[in-house]
Every structure is written in structure tokens, then in C-alpha cells.
Amino acid sequence: MNTFKNKRSFFLALITFVISVCSLHAQTKPTVYVLATGGTIAGKGASATGSSYHSGEVTVDDLISAVPSLSDIANIKAEQVTNIGSQDMNDQVWLKLSKRVNELLNQNDVNAIVITHGTDTQEETAYFLNLTVKSNKPVILVGSMRPSTAIGADGPRNIYNAVACAADPAAAGKGVMVVMDDRILGADDLTKTNTISVSTFQNPNYGPLGYMYNGKPIFTRTSLKRHTINSEFDIHNLSSLPRVEIVLSYSNATSLFVDAAVEAGAQGIISAGVDNGNLTTALENALNNAVQKGIAVIRSSRIMTGPTTQWDEIDDDKQGFSASWFNNPYRSRVLLMLALTKTKDYKEIQRMFTEY
Ligand code: DGL
Numbered sequence: 060m061n062t063f064k065n066k067r068s069f070f071l072a073l074i075t076f077v078i079s080v081c082s083l084h085a086q087t088k089p090t091v092y093v094l095a096t097g098g099t100i101a102g103k104g105a106s107a108t109g110s111s112y113h114s115g116e117v118t119v120d121d122l123i124s125a126v127p128s129l130s131d132i133a134n135i136k137a138e139q140v141t142n143i144g145s146q147d148m149n150d151q152v153w154l155k156l157s158k159r160v161n162e163l164l165n166q167n168d169v170n171a172i173v174i175t176h177g178t179d180t181q182e183e184t185a186y187f188l189n190l191t192v193k194s195n196k197p198v199i200l201v202g203s204m205r206p207s208t209a210i211g212a213d214g215p216r217n218i219y220n221a222v223a224c225a226a227d228p229a230a231a232g233k234g235v236m237v238v239m240d241d242r243i244l245g246a247d248d249l250t251k252t253n254t255i256s257v258s259t260f261q262n263p264n265y266g267p268l269g270y271m272y273n274g275k276p277i278f279t280r281t282s283l284k285r286h287t288i289n290s291e292f293d294i295h296n297l298s299s300l301p302r303v304e305i306v307l308s309y310s311n312a313t314s315l316f317v318d319a320a321v322e323a324g325a326q327g328i329i330s331a332g333v334d335n336g337n338l339t340t341a342l343e344n345a346l347n348n349a350v351q352k353g354i355a356v357i358r359s360s361r362i363m364t365g366p367t368t369q370w371d372e373i374d375d376d377k378q379g380f381s382a383s384w385f386n387n388p389y390r391s392r393v394l395l396m397l398a399l400t401k402t403k404d405y406k407e408i409q410r411m412f413t414e415y
Contacts, residue, residue: 089170095119098177102206145177171225234286314345359383
């Protein structure tokens, strides 16, 4: 009888020990929230080898269950913020997403956030969050170039790497990032460079922040631009964003699209100019007229690398323009939208374009 009692108490002690080790391990694993917005990563196609598919058809729970090893590296919680193709991304989703990210990262029991997103406008959303998230905790966007049903789908690997990076303490304080195709890219210079390749995202001016290798981040640079807790922009009380349009320049470009933007009530216009932000005379005059009407104008460039500088062929001070420096037209639009929530002064806006 004593032997039986000794064995019973031994097994009870063993079970208690195992449970406490598991719960201790669960407590030591970081908690990563996965917020889903749609995109190809949540896409489904009729054929595993064909190219046609519909994005935004797979739920966040399906995405997570397709990567079972996630539970080895983090406690995963999930929310479906929306389920759209990111070509339809809009101000309301941006504001909802940024407010939810800030709310979650304000909780002590949340260590990081991963956002699944379409690739079409991922660079714009990443930069908007880079300027509006008020936390040092990792925020990582992830997408895919192939739908979940395709042979060689890149989504599951990208999701695993994004969570592994987000779960690593080294990822704190780096600004908003994108993790795809084994690379860690900064929101400060994020550009989609190819319409079909899985290695489409690059940081063409600054180079990647680092690489994912063997499930671990290897950082090779940090961002020199202001971001997250060092950003002066705050959207927590905003229910809408100022309207900013982009106008492309090309040979023989007229004032047509500038006039349309002014007519539509734009508060800001980004010119995607030729070379170093240069403009046809017709465009330059139309943009100066817009400035006279109180509309902020930023000179950016249709060229992918190199800065759009002040002190070149156009006299910005005379025209009341600001130069975008290393921000392409799409990041310039995001930055000007946020700048206009604080000021219309072109010199103050110029400061912001040198710092963010
Ligand atoms: N519909 C596009 C989007 O959601 C697909 C592109 C992708 O996610 O790779 O951005």
C-alpha cells in the first residue's frame, strides 16, 4: 500500500513539474499579435500553378494555422482588421490600424505586432505606421507575391520570419519594418521594385536593415530617419486625414492634373518630377498658383533612387515649394498628409522632409 502511495505522489509531483515548466515556457515566450488586412498573402487561386487568384479570401486564423511552428517561438493572438486587396487601402483603415497598434502595444502583455498586408501599397502603410506608432516595440508588416494556394507559396515562410523577427529583442527600436524573402527592410526607404518577383521589396537608397537567417534577425544598419517614439505626429484624435494628390511630370506635361487637384480641394500636391524634381514650365506655373491658393507643394521625383534636392534648377524659396529629399512621391504624400495636420508653413514642412 505504501509503495502505491509513493508511486502516486511521485507521478503527481512529476505532472505538476511538467505543467509548471510548460506554463513558465509559455510565460517566457513573447506575445505577438497578428493583425490581418488582406492581400495576396490571404489570396486563393483556382490552380496551384496558374497566376490568377483573388486576394483577401483567407482569414487570419487560416494564415496562422498554415504555419504550425509559430507556436514554438511566440504566443500568437490574432485579429482581422479588414480583408481587402491593398490597392484599395485607404485613410480610414490606416487610422484604424495605427490606433489599434498603439492600443495593443500600450499593454504590458503584448510584445510585438505583425501585420499581414497586400504588397501593392505595403510601402505606404508601413511608412504611415513608421510616423504614427508611439512605441519602441517591433511592428513588422509582411506580405507575399504568391497566393496561399500556389506551389512555392512565399506567405508561410514570410509569416514565420516576420514573427521570428518581431519576437526577437534585437528588433526593438528599429522603426516599422517589412520582412519578406529573408530580408528585413526599413519603412524609411521601402520600395516595391518588381511586379511579380518574391524579392520585389528593396531599400534602394539605404540598403536593407538586415536579413533573416535560421529564424533569427541579423541587423546590418539602423534607420537615420525619425520614427515611432521620435515622431512628432499623433493621429489618436484624428478621424480623417488631409487630402494630398500626386501629379506626374513627363514631356509636354500641362497644368491639367494640378488644376484638377486644386478643383477637388487638395490641401497638398506632390509633384513626381523628372530627374531632380524638374517640371515643365506649365506645371511649375500651375504649382506656384496652387501655392498662392494656400496649397502645400512638394517636389519629388519619378526616379527611384537619389534625392530630390533644394538648390538645383528650381528656386524653391521663390516658388514656395519644399523638396522631398530621399522620399519618393508615395512616402512624400504620406509625410505631407501628416505634416498638414500640424502646419502649412513650407519651411517647417521642408524641415520635416529632411528629418523623416
Ligand atoms: N491585390 C494585391 C494587394 O493586395 C496583390 C499583391 C500582393 O499582395 O502581393 O496588394
